[in-house]
Amino acid sequence: MHEGHIMQKLTNYLPWLKPVIKLVKGENPTEQIKIILAKVGTPLLGLVIFLIIWAGAASAIDTSLGKFPGPGEVRTQFLNLLDESKAEKEKEIAFYERQQKRNEAKLAKDPNAKVKIRPYTGNPTFFDQIGTSLVTVLSGFILASLIAIPIGIIIGLSPGLYAAFNPIIQLFKPVSPLAWLPLVTMVVSAVYVTKDPMFSKSYLTSMITVLLCCLWPTMINTAVGVASISKDLINVSKVLRLSWLTNIYKIVIPSSLPMMFTGLRLSLGIAWMVLIAAEMLAQNPGLGKFVWDEFQNGSSNSLGRIMVAVLVIGAIGFLLDRGMLTLQRVLSWDKTADIR
Amino acid sequence: MTHTVPHLELTGVSIDFPTPNGPFRALNKVNLKIEEGEFISLIGHSGCGKSTVLNIVAGLYKATEGGVLLDGKEVDEPGPERAVVFQNHSLLPWLTAYENVELAVKQVFKGQKTKPEMKEWIEHNLNLVHMDHAMDKRPDEISGGMKQRVGIARALAMEPKILLMDEPFGALDALTRAHLQDSLMEITSSLGNTVIMITHDVDEAVLLSDRIVMMTNGPAATIGEILEVNLERPRNRVELSDDSEYNHYRHAVLQFLYEKQRNPDDKTEASKTDKEEMSEEASMASEKLTDNKPEAA
Ligand SMILES: Nc1ncnc2c1ncn2[C@@H]1O[C@H](COP(=O)(O)OP(=O)(O)OP(=O)(O)O)[C@@H](O)[C@H]1O
Ligand SMILES: [Mg+2]
Numbered sequence: 001m002h003e004g005h006i007m008q009k010l011t012n013y014l015p016w017l018k019p020v021i022k023l024v025k026g027e028n029p030t031e032q033i034k035i036i037l038a039k040v041g042t043p044l045l046g047l048v049i050f051l052i053i054w055a056g057a058a059s060a061i062d063t064s065l066g067k068f069p070g071p072g073e074v075r076t077q078f079l080n081l082l083d084e085s086k087a088e089k090e091k092e093i094a095f096y097e098r099q100q101k102r103n104e105a106k107l108a109k110d111p112n113a114k115v116k117i118r119p120y121t122g123n124p125t126f127f128d129q130i131g132t133s134l135v136t137v138l139s140g141f142i143l144a145s146l147i148a149i150p151i152g153i154i155i156g157l158s159p160g161l162y163a164a165f166n167p168i169i170q171l172f173k174p175v176s177p178l179a180w181l182p183l184v185t186m187v188v189s190a191v192y193v194t195k196d197p198m199f200s201k202s203y204l205t206s207m208i209t210v211l212l213c214c215l216w217p218t219m220i221n222t223a224v225g226v227a228s229i230s231k232d233l234i235n236v237s238k239v240l241r242l243s244w245l246t247n248i249y250k251i252v253i254p255s256s257l258p259m260m261f262t263g264l265r266l267s268l269g270i271a272w273m274v275l276i277a278a279e280m281l282a283q284n285p286g287l288g289k290f291v292w293d294e295f296q297n298g299s300s301n302s303l304g305r306i307m308v309a310v311l312v313i314g315a316i317g318f319l320l321d322r323g324m325l326t327l328q329r330v331l332s333w334d335k336t337a338d339i340r
Numbered sequence: 341m342t343h344t345v346p347h348l349e350l351t352g353v354s355i356d357f358p359t360p361n362g363p364f365r366a367l368n369k370v371n372l373k374i375e376e377g378e379f380i381s382l383i384g385h386s387g388c389g390k391s392t393v394l395n396i397v398a399g400l401y402k403a404t405e406g407g408v409l410l411d412g413k414e415v416d417e418p419g420p421e422r423a424v425v426f427q428n429h430s431l432l433p434w435l436t437a438y439e440n441v442e443l444a445v446k447q448v449f450k451g452q453k454t455k456p457e458m459k460e461w462i463e464h465n466l467n468l469v470h471m472d473h474a475m476d477k478r479p480d481e482i483s484g485g486m487k488q489r490v491g492i493a494r495a496l497a498m499e500p501k502i503l504l505m506d507e508p509f510g511a512l513d514a515l516t517r518a519h520l521q522d523s524l525m526e527i528t529s530s531l532g533n534t535v536i537m538i539t540h541d542v543d544e545a546v547l548l549s550d551r552i553v554m555m556t557n558g559p560a561a562t563i564g565e566i567l568e569v570n571l572e573r574p575r576n577r578v579e580l581s582d583d584s585e586y587n588h589y590r591h592a593v594l595q596f597l598y599e600k601q602r603n604p605d606d607k608t609e610a611s612k613t614d615k616e617e618m619s620e621e622a623s624m625a626s627e628k629l630t631d632n633k634p635e636a637a
Contacts, residue, residue, distance in 0.1 A: 232430035235400055238418040240447045240498075250443060254434045333434030333478070 013329045069304035074311070077304035085125035092120045126290060126305075130312065133275060133286035136203060137320075140210030141271045145264060147211075148218035152260075153252060155219075156226025165223075173216040177209050177274040181281055184208045202284035206275060213274045214267035218260070225259025226252055254333060261328040268324055272317045287313055345412050346373040347534055348502060352406030353396060366392050368560035369406070372553065374502075379528060379535045381545040383593065384555030384564075385601060390538045393555075394504050397536065398424050410501060420448045423500035427507045429487040431479045437490045438475040441465060441497050448498045465497040466490070468527055485516035489523075496527065503528075505537040509544070517541075518577065521548060529573060542597070546589045547575055554596045564601060567592055 011018040016039065023032040051071050058070035069077070103115040124132070155161040185205045192204060199207075229252060237251045253260075279288025291309050294302040353370040356363035366389045374380055382390045395401040397408055399418040408415040410422070431440045441462045449458060466472050469489035479487050488508055495503055508524075509517040521544060528535055539545050545552045549569050556564040569589055571580065580586040 230430070232426050232428065233432065235398075235418070235424070235426065236430050236432070238400060239398065239420060239422070239424050240444055241417075241419055242447060246447075251432065254432070 013326055063303065065298060065303050066300050069307045073304040074307045077301060078308045080301070081126040081305065081308060085127050088122055088125045091122055095120045095122075124285060126309075129285065129287050129290045130316070132203075133279065133288070134316070136206045136286060137210060137268075137271050137275045140207040140275070141214055141268050143207070144211040144214045144267065144271070145218055148215045148263075148267075149222050149260065152219040152222025152263075153226050153248065153256075156223035156256070157252070159227070162223060162227065169216055169220055172212075173220070175213075177213045177278055178281055180209050180212050181205070181278055184212070185282060200285075202282065205282055206278050206284045206286065209278045210271045210275050214271040217266035217270065218263040221259045221263025221266070222256060225256030225263075228259075229255045257332055258328075258334055261324070261332065265321060265324045265328075268320055269317065272313075272320060276313055345409075347376040347378075347411060348372075348374040348397070349409045350393075350397070350406070351409070353393070353403045353408065354405040355392060355396065355401060356404045365560045366558055367396075367403075368562050370562050372563060374534060374536070376534055377532045379548055379550045380537070381549040381552045382536060382538045382555065383540070383542070383545050383552055383597070384561070385557055385597065386540070388555045388558045389561040390555060391506055394424070394506050394536060394538055397502070398422050398504050400424075420444070420498040421501045423495035423498045423503055425488075425491050425495045425503070425505040425508045427510055429479070429484075429491040431487055431490055431494070433479050436476045436478050437466065437471055437482070437486075437493075438462060440479075440490055441494045444494045445497050462497060465493040468496060469493045469523060483516075485512050485520060488512065488520065492520075492524070492527075496531070496533075500533070502534045502536065505535065507538050507540065510540065517544070522577075524548065525573075525575065542590055542593045543577075545593060546571075546586060547577055547580065552589075552593060554593065554601075557601050565596055567596075 007021060011021065019032045019035040019039070023029055023036065055070040055072070058068040058073075061068035067073075099118065103117070106113045106115055151165075155165045188201055188204045188208065192201060233251055233255060237247045242250060275286065276288040276291075278284065279286035280292045281288075283289055283292065287309055291306050294305045294309070350370055350372040353367060354365065355367045356365050358364075370393060382393060384390055392401060396403050397415065399415050399422065402416070415422070431437075432443070435443065442458070445453075445458050445462050449461070453461060463472065463475070466475055469492050471486060471489050471493060474482055474486060479490070482490075488511075492505075492508065495505075509520055512520065525548060527533075537548065546569055552567040552569060553563055554565045554567065555561050567589065571583075571586060571589075
């Protein structure tokens with residue numbers, strides 16, 4: 001009974017799970033397989049056709065670094081990257097083992113000896129770069145949302161403030177991240193001077209650039225959502241004499257949640273695109289730097305490795321958007337709305 | 341009716357709405373006294389200013405001239421002692437029926453009722469409107485009539501001094517409407533609420549009201565006539581439909597609406613007869629006036 005309830009909830013948020021669960025339960029298997037095939041089959045067919053065209057086109061393009069990488073080449077390079085990262089991890093483990101042994105030996109000789117633990121400073125692997133990019137994009141996005149949503153709510157509540165803020169928003173919204181980057185870099189290196197930095201400067205520049213670019217969609221959409229709350233609901237709030245704060249979290253936030261999410265999804269999409277560009281331009285660690293380094297490297301493998309990065313960037317962007325969508329399904333009250 | 345001070349008193353209430361063509365006087369010098377426990381209907385043609393009167397009593401609009409006294413105190417802001425049932429239910433769509441009523445109860449009885457008392461009170465009010473079976477459904481999962489019931493339960497749960505209803509059953513089919521009218525009669529007769537209800541429906545007005553307040557057409561609308569309905573309670577719609585007194589009241593309201601106050605939209609006939617009594621220039625001026633009249637909300 002209870003399990004059924006959980007399943008019900010789960011499939012509400014992740015609708016594609018429904019036929020899979022039914023299939024596992026053995027409910028009308030042929031029917032479920034048909035549904036899954038219809039859902040998975042057509043996209044799969046599209047993918048196969050894409051791969052064929054890609055392979056064909058790739059073999060026809062010659063560059064100074066050899067042929068343009070086809071699907072096979074990309075697969076090989078992906079496996080290479082996996083191996084390299086495994087090797088790098090083994091090196092790291094070996095380094096720490098050696099260090100520990102050395103320190104133990106020192107301590108055995110002289111228990112009062114000072115032992116140093118040095119961090120390993122190998123090259124970041126492809127997967128380290130993915131991690132760096134993800135942390136940067138998420139922290140920039142979350143920080144931007146924490147700023148943009150309250151401001152959006154406040155300017156949405158007051159037509160006067162909205163009129164005052166609107167020109168500023170409209171002015172900064174279309175600014176490309178690449179224009180912000182030099183300014184942010186200079187400001188960070190001027191302002192962020194500590195002996196013992198908690199964050200690296202490159203992380204801060206990338207993160208702040210992302211933040212500046214993804215403030216606006218969230219802010220605008222939140223403000224519009226708040227400004228368009230139905231007059232009747234506002235009257236209900238007035239008749240009940242809800243306090244300012246109660247009004248915000250009982251009436252204003254729930255009713256503007258759908259618009260807020262539209263803004264958040266736009267922002268996250270922009271954040272991810274901005275980040276890669278910023279990392280390339282500023283040589284800050286992350287996937288963008290990986291692409292740039294490979295381009296500079298110019299070996300026969302480079303194009304294949306860049307193509308791996310391109311696909312990974314696309315896949316992560318897609319997953320980030322799906323994540324937001326699922327979050328929206330969980331939080332939004334309007335389950336009837338067709339959210340895509 | 342031994343009150344020296346009436347329960348609710350509107351004195352010289354006028355209101356001007358700002359428009360691009362200067363202020364638009366929607367109501368002009370409305371005077372009305374209402375006793376405690378009275379059921380008042382407001383009836384009049386569309387756009388004459390019924391909702392405006394109700395919104396002024398609710399405190400959602402401010403009168404330009406004159407004012408409203410409730411138990412001797414001036415009304416100058418909205419408050420739960422003047423609960424409103426809105427025309428289109430205006431329930432919060434993300435809350436269940438129970439939670440919608442709960443929001444009101446928590447706000448009004450904060451610090452007066454304990455948690456279990458509140459729960460009991462919410463359920464009691466949903467029971468009154470026969471919505472106890474669908475307490476945990478959200479507005480988009482229930483019918484229009486059910487939503488309106490929840491809206492009424494929410495208003496009743498505030499224990500208001502006066503219940504304001506803006507065409508509460510306007511959007512419902514005839515059967516559901518009759519059903520809800522009966523429920524409302526039952527509730528108000530047992531609780532003794534003071535009610536002001538706007539309606540377009542002559543039968544509804546006669547069946548439910550102690551007095552029917554009939555408004556003249558706008559602009560600058562005011563109260564045309566007040567009809568006392570002295571039918572015995574409890575009232576039964578089937579018996580009354582064959583009652584000569586009931587039909588006399590109906591006739592009086594219909595006469596007011598369709599002879600004394602012709603429908604303002606129905607220009608052809610109305611303005612023709614008016615024109616005959618007016619000089620050429622005056623009729624031109626009057627036409628300008630009607631042209632400038634803003635669209636009815
Ligand atoms: N906020 C407003 N601003 C300007 N004019 C308004 C406003 N509210 C109402 N009016 C005008 O006041 C007049 C009366 O409107 P009101 O809504 O009170 O009519 P009503 O009798 O309730 O009509 P209905 O029966 O159609 O609901 C209309 O001419 C309308 O255009
Ligand atoms: Mg109205």
